[in-house]
Amino acid sequence: MASAPKRRRVRKSHQQANSTMQPNQTDDISQLVETCMAAAMPIVQETVRQCILNSRQNDTSQEAATSEPGISTLVDITSADSAVQGPVPQNGQDTHGGPTRTPASLMTTADYLISKSLSEESRSSYKNIFLTYKQFLQDHMDKAANPLVPKLSHLVSYIAHCFTQGLAASTARTHISALSFIFQLGGHQDLTQHFIIKKQLQGYSKTKPSQDARLPITSTILSKIILSLPHVTNSSFIKCLLHAMYVLAFSAFLRVGEITKTGKLNQHFLLVKHINITASPNQENSIHLTIPHCKHSIRPISLQISRNLENPLLCPVRALQYFMQIRKHASQDEALFSFMDGNPVSRQFFTQNLNNSLTFCGLDTKQYQSHSFRIGAATAAADLGASGIQIQNMGRWKSTAFKKYIRVPVLTL
Template identity: 25%
Template sequence: MTNPRIATFYLIPKIHKDITDPPGRSIVAELPSHIKDTTAALNRLEGLTLDDNYLIVTADVESLYTSIQHSDGFMTVSQALRSSNLAKDLCKVLLWEEWVRELGNISTDQDRLVALLYWLGDAWEAGFSLAKVNRFVSALAFGFKLRGFRDVSKEFLVGQALKGLRRGRVEADCRWPVSFALLVSLGVSLVSVCRSSSEVELFQLAFSLAFFGALRIGELVSPSTKQAGGLKLEEVGLYGDRLEVWLRRSKTDQMGKGKSIVLFSHPGSAMCPVACMRAFKPHVGSPELPLLRHEDGSFLSRYQFGAVFKKCLAAVGVAAGPYSSHSFRIGAATEAGRWGLDDEGVRRIGRWESNRFRSYVRPHLL
């Protein structure tokens, strides 16, 4: 299971059995099913030949979900999560009741506040990442509301504790850079990952711009397939052997003064930004629309960029864990340093205004 999700559980009242106090039919929706509905079953059975000695049998479990004792259900789920490597964070959340039982009788909002503060202290000593702590607190806030409790995770003391965790634990950025060689391999792998030649050209251009332009993901693509963002069509121009990009706003340019980026041709490379731009055929539309769009006109989103990036890494036999969309920007700085550019040259490539760029040069990870 690579993308687990929580299903929707609801009941359909069976008023034909009891109009005043109808029993409920349990439904678990949004989970994959082998047979979707009656029509799907009939389609699969069509043309099926059965011998005379075959016996067709159906089976049903009466009141399956409502018959499970809560204590038995919690214990079974707890044991399953303890032995699972897929749900360690979720396990900690679902075992909140077990945690508070260790502290004694927890029955009031004040008790739950104290228990949460104790847990934050334990999380600090255990070395939990800030992301893990935040996920736990968010899930716990939902659990409080679900049970009708006051959300003590919003209390001042909890906020101060979380602020202390953020200040006291500066986590190292361990993301790996995309090297030039890996970039080329990613471009080749797109042929097997994407469904059409237009999608190959779209992602080749996106990966090439991300690397050679040292672009942040938000500067390059849209937040979603329907919400426009990133580079606009009018902000990218092809002039002979160079590609000019106008970056209207960035993390270090919140006033929107803009910055011109010039990318030159890399003859012989399939991931040359100039060659990728020539091969890509932007769809006709307003110059205000994003440059990177699919054939159906929808925008290339952050999620799609990351998802295809991971598929390409898998296709070339590289573990996706240490990489993120920011790895292209890190790779640009790393390769620039490896090619002999001085500090000022690397700084200009990534448009850094501080010495932060030095932590992005990571040749030991190539």
Template identity: 25%
Template sequence: MDASAGRSPQGRTVGQVSSAGAGGGVSWPAVSRASVEGGVTMAMSLVERSVSAVTWQRYSAVWQVWEVLLENAQAGIADRQACLLYFIGNAYSEGASAATVARSLSALAFWFKKKGEEDVTKSFLVRQAMKGFRRGSAVRDRRKPVSFELLVAICELLREVCVSAFEVRLFTLAFSLAFFGAFRISELVSASKSVAGGLLYADVDLDGSCLSCLLRRSKTDQEGRGFVVRLYELPGSRVCPVRGFREFVAVRPEGPASLLVHADGLSLSKFQFSQVFKKCILLSGRGGAGFSSHSFRIGAATEAARWGLSPAMVKKIGRWESDRYRLYVRPHLL
């Protein structure tokens, strides 16, 4: 038999792969074009899972707008920076906030990297344009905080807004949790009434006067390490979250995964939370302008600071990892 049979031109036996060291290495499977494509598809699905479902939806929406912009401008790869500068300038002219534009840039940066394209959001001109945007913008985040007094008022008004005593208990608990727990709306309630979401019933535990709420994942915890929010009893208060929890679970239907559900078992949705809150604000005589579901989280930081809590404690309440919490302290807007 020819000694060269089965060997490559360099003399190495075809199909053999040397190990990565004395102790052996990774055992690589046989590779075909189909298996490579399947592996890439799986890896891309893992990239999608690296961010929350809400963040993925927001990133996807921004990318769709970007593709329409490129199409309308008939822009090629070389023109992407110009299109991005146009996007920033147009947003400034229309009075958008710098924070909103920055979030859009973060979404675009994600997609550029995912697609292996140059990340033009990091270019000198784009960074300087955003710096000027922040300095020169007359538009600021003017969302108002929910104060403790306003929380009490809107919870009293639920009797006029809600159609049943069950709904009054449901929204009293929802509003008190949103305020005292400084919850983001996506952490507290479901995106849709037809699916389970937000804070789960199984993740809430009442031990005496302490209500523990496990957040499995949040905006600042994409890896799912988890964080326990502990709320304590406020004796004699109608907006006490511990009291609200006891009164609600006494009538809550068994079975649904979400903590905050209607009498028919359907989840309380973000839309429903916001609409009932808006009606209560209007009835309170404060006017609807400036308030949103995020006003509870802003109110938690504002009131904590007004009550003299230390910066470290305010950060802990809102689960902030930086001094960004200062942007949420707005006593001048009470």
């Protein structure tokens, strides 16, 4: 009994000690918790937000990819960078109205057809342009901006950025054209056709007109280049090879990638099977040329090239016949313009030898380049009275871009 009071006193003393210490400890803990929460909360919020956005984007991408045509092409160009949305419902109505959905097999076919609307070069170009546009938005506008959701302020600023970076007006138009394709493929409003954008590009062109310093290789210059070959190479085979390449490039409006091996992954240079030299009823041979792939089209295009009876030196039939007799290709699948070991002529080899001939003739290699054959062909056709449609068809242009290739000579008084 005597110890009970003592225990109560000890308990009371212990409670008093706790009561005197607890407020300070509670304040310290509360303050520590508040500090930690204040530091961690933004990270937690951002993490949760990103998880929700990623989940919605994946759901939207998967749903759109299985229900909307063209989405697979859009995903390929944009690398599924951001939310891929299907076409926006018009007038508040569901674009998938009706009790059934389009069969998956037909949608796959639709995707395939849309993907074939672009050549490999255009697809690669669109990818690069999209990445450039995305990087611009992140660096100059808003890091969280969705490049697949067009905004007028973004496009206006991007065009201004292209101008300050010194891009040619034609290059800026190419960028806007690519973005237009991407936006429309995603079902968004094509803001590139907005009045403000059109006027901005118009002012861009007037302020910084595109200047192509390349000059045409005319028939006169072509003759000089061919006559220079014995002075720039000691090989009879190389002389014959370059003679045929130069004349055919001029006569058929050929691009350098159509006669040489370039650094691109997909090569489309001419093969032996693409050439057929036939005899016409009057016994005058001509070349039937099939170009398997063009810059703006994946469909083969056939050309008929006649003899040049006025100038045998510039006759494509004669030059090509002579070259093929010497080359003696072993297979129809060999590169038409190739060395004796079968290796195709590279662009570097072609350009270097062309520069050697141009230098020998006293011509500026900065003004006369491999594309000057194509420019010269268009200019020569115009001089001969060919119509715009004829020149466009012969050069395989899809638009009126051929007009830039026709160079009107300047009269010096």
